[in-house]
Each structure stands twice: as C-alpha cells, then as structure tokens.
Amino acid sequence: MPKKSFNGAARWTGFALAIVATIWIAVVTNRDGYSKEEYQQVEGYSKWNEETVEIAKGIPVQDGGRVKPFETRAQFLMLKLHGARKMKFESGGNEISIGPTEWLLDILFRPEIALKMPTFRVDDSELLEKVGMEVESRRDRYSYLQLEPYMQELGKRAGDLQKEIQAKMQKDPDYKFPGGESDPRALARKIMEYQGMLASNDFSKGVTLDASAETADGEQMSTVSYWVKAMPVLAAALRQQEVPEHVQKLINEVSFRLGRGEGGIEWLPPYEANVILPPGGEATIHSGEVVKTFEVNCESGQVEMFEGSSTLGTLEDGAGESYPGAELVAKNTGEVSATLRIQGREWMSAGNRLGEVSRGLDTTHWERLSNDLKTLEGLCAAAEGKESEFAEKLDNWREELVSRSSALGEKEGKLESEVAYYEKNYFVRGLVWFVLAFVVAAVSWLAPASGWGRWTYRLTWVLGVLGAFYLIWGIVHRCILMERPPVGNLYDTIPFIAGGGVLVLFLLEAVTRRRIALGAAIAVGLLGLFLARAFEGVDAQDHMDPLRAVLRSNFWLSTHVIIITLGYSGGLIAAAMSHVFIYAKAFGLDRTDRSLSRFLTRSVYGLVCFTLFFSLVGTVLGGIWANDSWGRFWGWDPKENGAMLIVLWCLIILHARMGGYLKEWGIHIASVLGAIVVAFSWWGVNLLGTGLHSYGFTEGIGGAVKMFYCFEFVVALGGIGLAIWEKKSRGKKSRDKKSGRKWPEGSDQLPSEQKALG
Numbered sequence: 109m110p111k112k113s114f115n116g117a118a119r120w121t122g123f124a125l126a127i128v129a130t131i132w133i134a135v136v137t138n139r140d141g142y143s144k145e146e147y148q149q150v151e152g153y154s155k156w157n158e159e160t161v162e163i164a165k166g167i168p169v170q171d172g173g174r175v176k177p178f179e180t181r182a183q184f185l186m187l188k189l190h191g192a193r194k195m196k197f198e199s200g201g202n203e204i205s206i207g208p209t210e211w212l213l214d215i216l217f218r219p220e221i222a223l224k225m226p227t228f229r230v231d232d233s234e235l236l237e238k239v240g241m242e243v244e245s246r247r248d249r250y251s252y253l254q255l256e257p258y259m260q261e262l263g264k265r266a267g268d269l270q271k272e273i274q275a276k277m278q279k280d281p282d283y284k285f286p287g288g289e290s291d292p293r294a295l296a297r298k299i300m301e302y303q304g305m306l307a308s309n310d311f312s313k314g315v316t317l318d319a320s321a322e323t324a325d326g327e328q329m330s331t332v333s334y335w336v337k338a339m340p341v342l343a344a345a346l347r348q349q350e351v352p353e354h355v356q357k358l359i360n361e362v363s364f365r366l367g368r369g370e371g372g373i374e375w376l377p378p379y380e381a382n383v384i385l386p387p388g389g390e391a392t393i394h395s396g397e398v399v400k401t402f403e404v405n406c407e408s409g410q411v412e413m414f415e416g417s418s419t420l421g422t423l424e425d426g427a428g429e430s431y432p433g434a435e436l437v438a439k440n441t442g443e444v445s446a447t448l449r450i451q452g453r454e455w456m457s458a459g460n461r462l463g464e465v466s467r468g469l470d471t472t473h474w475e476r477l478s479n480d481l482k483t484l485e486g487l488c489a490a491a492e493g494k495e496s497e498f499a500e501k502l503d504n505w506r507e508e509l510v511s512r513s514s515a516l517g518e519k520e521g522k523l524e525s526e527v528a529y530y531e532k533n534y535f536v537r538g539l540v541w542f543v544l545a546f547v548v549a550a551v552s553w554l555a556p557a558s559g560w561g562r563w564t565y566r567l568t569w570v571l572g573v574l575g576a577f578y579l580i581w582g583i584v585h586r587c588i589l590m591e592r593p594p595v596g597n598l599y600d601t602i603p604f605i606a607g608g609g610v611l612v613l614f615l616l617e618a619v620t621r622r623r624i625a626l627g628a629a630i631a632v633g634l635l636g637l638f639l640a641r642a643f644e645g646v647d648a649q650d651h652m653d654p655l656r657a658v659l660r661s662n663f664w665l666s667t668h669v670i671i672i673t674l675g676y677s678g679g680l681i682a683a684a685m686s687h688v689f690i691y692a693k694a695f696g697l698d699r700t701d702r703s704l705s706r707f708l709t710r711s712v713y714g715l716v717c718f719t720l721f722f723s724l725v726g727t728v729l730g731g732i733w734a735n736d737s738w739g740r741f742w743g744w745d746p747k748e749n750g751a752m753l754i755v756l757w758c759l760i761i762l763h764a765r766m767g768g769y770l771k772e773w774g775i776h777i778a779s780v781l782g783a784i785v786v787a788f789s790w791w792g793v794n795l796l797g798t799g800l801h802s803y804g805f806t807e808g809i810g811g812a813v814k815m816f817y818c819f820e821f822v823v824a825l826g827g828i829g830l831a832i833w834e835k836k837s838r839g840k841k842s843r844d845k846k847s848g849r850k851w852p853e854g855s856d857q858l859p860s861e862q863k864a865l866g
Contacts, residue, residue, distance in 0.1 A: 148226045148251065153199035156210050160499045164209050165527050167506045168513045169375040170455030172653035175513055177523050179530060180650060181373070182208035185305070188648035189298050190249065191229035212305075216373065217491035217498075219306050223252045228298060235290045239265065252302065259299060266296035304371020304457075311365040311458060311481060312488035315358050331485055335362045336462070337478035340471050363462070370459035376480050377512045378452035381470035385411065385440040385448065391469060393436040393450055401432040401453045409446025411438045451516075458484070483508075526589055526652075534582025535603060535637050541575035542634040549627050565623060572630050576610050579633060583607055590652050593665040595673050598794065599643060599651040604670075606636020608677040609684075612718075622707060628684050664733045672726030672751060676790050678719035679754060682712050683783035683820070686776035690827045693834070709772050712779050713765065719782075720758035727751040750789030757785045773831035780824045784817050 156164075167178035186208040187193060196205045206214075215222040226249035230236060233243040239258040255262075270293060276283045285291065311332040328334050335342075335358060342359060383391050394400050404413065405428035413420040415433035422441070423429060440446045456464065458481060465473040483505060490498040514520055545568050552564035583594050583603055590596070595604050613629035644651070659665070689708040691697070697704065730751065731741040742748060761778045764770040770778060791813050 147196055147198045147203065148249070150197045150199045150204070150221065150224045150226075150251075153197075153204060153221055155204065155206065156213055157495055157499070160213070160495060160502065161207075161209050163499055163503045163506055164213055166510070166523050167375065167502075168509045168518070168523055169373055171374060172650050174652075174654055175455065175518050175523075176650070176652075177527050178212065178375075179209045179527055180652075182212035183530065184648060184650045185301075186211055187645060189227050189229070189302060191645070195225065195227075197226060212373075215302075215305050216308050217488060219309075222306065226251050227302065228252070228255060228295070230295060232290055235262075235292055235295065238290065239292075252299075252306075255299065262292050262299070263296055266292040269293060301371065304369065305373060307368040308372025308457060309484060309488050310368045311362075312485045313365065315361045315365065317358075331482070332362050332365055333478045333481035333485055335359065336481055337475055339474050366459045366462045368459065369457050370463075372457035372459065374455045374457050374460075375509060376456050376458060376461045376477075377509065377516060378454055378456075379465075379470070379473045379476050381448075381450040381452075381473065383438070383448040383450060383469060385409070385438065385446045387440055387443055387445065390437055390439040391448070392467060393431075393438060393469065394433065394452075395435055395467070397434060399432050399434045400436075401430055402436060403430050403451040403453070404428065404438065405449040405451075407447040407449055409440060409444050410442035411446050411448065412441045413438055453516075522589065525585075529582075529585050529589060532585075534578045534585065535640055538575045538578030538582065539634065539637040539641070541571050541578065542630055542637065545571035545575055545630045546634050549623075549630055552623070553627075565626075568626060568630065572610075572614070572626065572633070575630070575633050576607070576614070579603060579607050579610065579637065586652065592655070592660075592662055593670060595669045596655045596659060596665055597651050598791075599640065599647065599649075601673050601676070601790065602636055602640040602643060604673055605677040605680065606633055606640070608674055609633075609636065609681050612677070612681060616711065620707065622704075624685075624688055624704075624708070625711075628681070628688065632681065632684060661733070664729070668726055668729035668733050671722050671729060675719050675721075675723030675726050675751075675754060676786050678715050678722060679758075679782050679786035682715035682719060682779045683786075685712050685715065686779040686827075687823060689776045690780070690823060690830065693830055694826070705772060709775060712775055713762075716758050716761050716775075716779065716782070719786075720755060720762065723751060723754045723758065727755060746793040747789070750793045753785050754782075754789055757782050773827065773834075777824050777827045777831070780820055780827060783820045787813060787816055787820075 165177055165179040168175050169178055169181050170176070171181050183193060186195070190211075194205055194207060195211055196203065198204065211222075211225070211227075214225065228251075229247070229249050231247045233245065233248070236243050236258065239261040241255075241258050269291065273283070273285055314330040315332060315335065317330055339359075342355070346356075346359075385391060393402050393404070404411075404423060406423040406425060408425050410422065410424050412422050413429070413431055414435075414437045415431070416435040420431055420433070421429065438448060450469065452464075458477075461477055461480075465477050483501075487498070487501050487505060490501045510523065513523075548564050548571060549568045552561050552568060586600075587594050595601055609632040610629045613625045613632060617623070617625035617629065654660070685708055689705065689712070692704060692708070727748070730748065734743065734748075735741045757778075761770065761775060761782070764778070765775055795810050795813065
C-alpha cells in the first residue's frame, strides 16, 4: 500500500477506536442500570419539595467514624443497596426520579411508601430462585415488600452458610469461600441494614395505654418521650417492686420500640456526663464489644482509669485525657470525692442512645434523651401534614444539631463544604471535559498539519486543561475535607495517579510539542476518572472516612504514600507511551516521521528512570514507617513485595538497555509488561487476602484486574510479533538490495538503527 494511503488508514483507524472508546465510557459511566420497561409502580408517591431536600442535605449525622452531611450518608447507603445514585419508578402514570436525600427521607418519615420502592439490586437471580421466588432476569431491583415473603428462608440460608464456612476455617485457616458460588450473606446484611434504618423513628408510633387505667393526659402519655423522661423515677419504683403491671408493660414496649431502631440513623449527639465518685467509688464509662473513645476531665480529686484489668493511667485535679476502650472504668483512688466531666464522641441512633443512658452514668441524660425524642416525634407527626411545617421543623432540627456538633469540636462550615463538594461533582465534570478533549484530539489526528488540525490541537489543550482543573481541584477539596494528604486508601490513589500522570504528560508536551504526550495525557485523565467512578460504584464506601490508627500520620502519608504512588504513575505513563509506539509501528505512522520512534523510546527510558527513583525512595520510606509502627523494616508483606518488584523490574530494564540486551523494541515491550507489575503492586496484592496492609482489601475488582493483565500481555505479544516481522522484513530488504532488486514505489526502508529484537 502506498505510504500516504497506509498512513491515512492508520489515522482513521485510531479515530474510530477513540470514538468507540469514548462512547463506551460515556454510556457505562452514566448508566443507572435501568431500562424504561423495568420501571416499577410505586402508588401514592409525591416528591419532596426542593426546600425540604436542601435543608435535609446539611443535617449532620455520624457514620464510618466521622460526622458527615445527611446527603453523604444517603448517597453511599443508596449506592450499596440500590447500585445507583438515582432511583427511578412510575407513580400515577408519571416517571419519577429521586436522589439519595429524598430516598432516605422517605425511609425515615414515609416508611410505608419506602417499603414499595425498588431499593434492592440483586445481581444473582439464582439466589432468589433457591428461596422460592420467581424471577425474570439475572439482574433486577426489588422492593422490600417483594422480598419480604422470602426473608426468613434467605436469613436461614445465610446463617447456615456462615456456620459451614466457620467449621471449614477451623479445619483449614486458609479456606476461602469460592467466588463463583451463590452467597446469600451479602443480601441478608443489606436487608438487615435497611430494616434498622427503616425502624429509626419507629418509636414515634407511641405506646398503647391500658384502657382501664386512669390517665391525666392520654395524648402525652402515649408518647415514648414521656416515659423516657420518667425512667429514673420508674427505675427506683421497680427496685421497690411498686410498679403496676400495665406500667411494666409500657416500659417493655418503650424498650422494644426504641430497640428496633438500634441500627438506624445516627444523629443524636453525645451527652456530657458529670460524675461524682466518693472515695473508693468507681463508674463504668463504657462496656461493650465496640471500642469507643471518651474525653475524661478530672475537675477535682484523683482517679485511676482502667481498660478491663489494664491500667491506663491516673488523672489528677485539673487533668484531662482521651481514652479509647471497650471496658472503660474510672476508680477514685484518693481520700476525697472526685468530680469527673466525661464527654463521648459517638453519635448514636435513638435505640443505641437508650442503651447508653440506661447504664446510669448521669441521670440527667434521661431528660436530654426525652427532649431529643420529643423533637423527632414532632418531626414525624409534621411529615404527615403540610410539608411547609415539616420543612420548618426539619430546619430547626438541623440548626440544633449543627450547633451541638460545633460545641463538640466540629469545624464550622465543614458540612456545607462537603455538600458543595458533591454538588460540584468535580470528577464527573472533569471526565466530561476529558471526553470532549479526547474526541477533539482524535479529530486532530486525521490531518495534524492542516489549518483545522492546528486549531483542534489548541482546542484540545483548552479542554484538557479544563479537565485537569476539575481533577486537581477535586483532589484539593477532598484534602481540605479530610484534613490529611491526598492519598490514604485505594480509591484516593486513582485520581491522584491520574492527576500526576496528566501534569507530567502536559509538561512533556509543552517541551516537545509533538501531540503525542498531549493525547496520552487526555487518555490518562479520562481513564483515571472513569476508573475512579466505576470503583466507587463497586465499593460503595465513603472514602473520606477516617483512616485506621496505624495510617493516621500526615508526615508518612505526605512522604512514603505520595512518593510510592508517583512511582505507580510513572510506570503506567511509560507503558502508555509504549502502547503508542507499538500502534505507530503496527500502522506505519513512523514512516513519515523517522524521529517519532526515537522520541518515544527516549521518553519511555526517562519515565522508567522516574519510576525507579520514586518507587525506590518510597519503598525505603515505607520500611522506615513499618519499623516505627510494627517494629521491623521489612517483613515480606505482599504490599512490600509488590513495591520491590517494581524496583527490580525497572533495574532490569535499565541495566539491559545499558548492556545492549534491550534495543528499541525491547524497552517498549518490557515497559508494557511493567504495567502488569505496577498493577499487581497497586491492585493485585489487595486480592491475596493476607498481609499487614489489610486496610487495602476490596471486593469486586478481581475480574477487572485479571482482564488488564491479559490485555497488557496480548499487547506485549503483539509487540514481539511485530518486532520479529520487522526484523525479517529488514533482512529481506538488505538481501534484495545486495542482489540489485528494486522495491515497489511507495515502500520504505526501515531505519538502520533498529537492529535487534529486545
């Protein structure tokens, strides 16, 4: 084929592939998993007005160890149960689309409607068929009412499976449940979480009064808040066995109503307790299976703090300390009474707060809990009336919670900032700009030397910079909200690597102006943000939650973690440039520009050096951190081994290149294989299920990681095949040249410096 025709075909092929990839990413990123025919009927639904939704978004709640906006809690709960950030259904002949905040409002204040909504996405129809349910498709969404008849059997199967797995693990500690088999446990856990949230305000239904008993104010006495306030008096009467039978039944009903909502929304802030201990006296601050943290201040006297049987230290007059523990006890070891001021950090649901107040640390807490319950009872009653009145009461509740959270040390304006973060949707907007830039760049490849080719090149720069702006500002905003460096978990690494890659390639393009680095930058930004959104959908976790204690070091997060992540970025960028080299060779794009191959090879060599430097320094710093945290520099942990593999692979490439074993083709094939090494260290080790870096484990990514391995391996094999073909072609041309044979017009002799397959 003539040189021009071949070159043109290559560019059109690249353009077509770019358009197909862009369309696929756009569809996958924005799909909700619905088709119009699948919309379910939810009769009697009316949408919340915008004012109510905006008020609800900023209500502070606690989840995952931090106080966050109501909207954030709703978003990730909806993503976990429903598999999307929007819910669509039909009501009264109209198509309805609601967001996470509206959905959670329905669960809390209109549970009878929420029961009908298609909340649960079930990907395994076989699971439902086994419990006797008729299903039409493998993946579908179901309401609570649709699943309710089968929940008992589902729960039984989940429990039996858990017992079976535990029995096998006792015999074989390394036993793992096969991934391809039907597992009812995940769906059972989701249903239980939903049931807890659904019963959050179950206490607002009140209690049943004995018709034969005389009541001064039946309406007031039928509320749970009334009886909670009276609990100290009733408890004293119970000890004297002076409580009538019908009152005992009421107390039991109050406990039952509140207990149903133990797994509900955690929006009751902790109460401060004032405790006076006589000499030799003691107070149980916390007793349970979960470790909780309390701030203990000794106003007078002297106390000794215990965690179970272990001594935590002594507090004297005027001293204060923060104590985490599951069995926290304070004992007065002095000769005079000690006064303690104790402040918890855990926000709780109404049911869990009842359990804490029942321990009797401070009897005034009964009245405070009663006041909170009375406010929520008023909210639930208002939800059945005019929405304007409900919105007013909801706003008052929001303002009260914001004020109480500020008194507990939460920074003013942080909740509003987080609501703004999700409203601005930085990464999705950045993805849109990168998609547009990718399309424009693909158009510019068709005729780069023409006038419109130059204009599209400039436009690509503009669109790419806009995408990078949203990407970088999104990372910065997350850092401000998290109050830590940008990388602390697996999700954080994705936008950071994408951002680092984009900036490095932008710099390379600014220096070389060959369009290649610019195109690669756009592709890295696009793929990185697409991966971040896809991973967030699979993981369904709030990745701004606090890190584990061992990771809470801003120094090491700013040094070791950032540096090692930059090493990942360098390795993947090098592989991306090698992909360009192989594509250019496959379609003969280097025939019209003999310096193209040389440029790509030099770029990859420099990027491998970049990867080696940051990976080596990051690995050494990680060892120092490990020695500080775990008492050893190196322990052959999978994550440590993965980092070492990157260093060794880069050293092999550089030494083989310097020794002449890897020529032009060799360094690019090795770079592509290096992407597999980086992916294993970045993602693969998290699938092994072992090691001290257990905070990085995740589910649902194994298939994608293996597909990436296979793809890169196929590309490397393709590169080897092309290198062999090119070497044979060059040898044949050399022999024909010696024999005096002329080559057809349009053919081209390959550069003489390409001498060997590496």
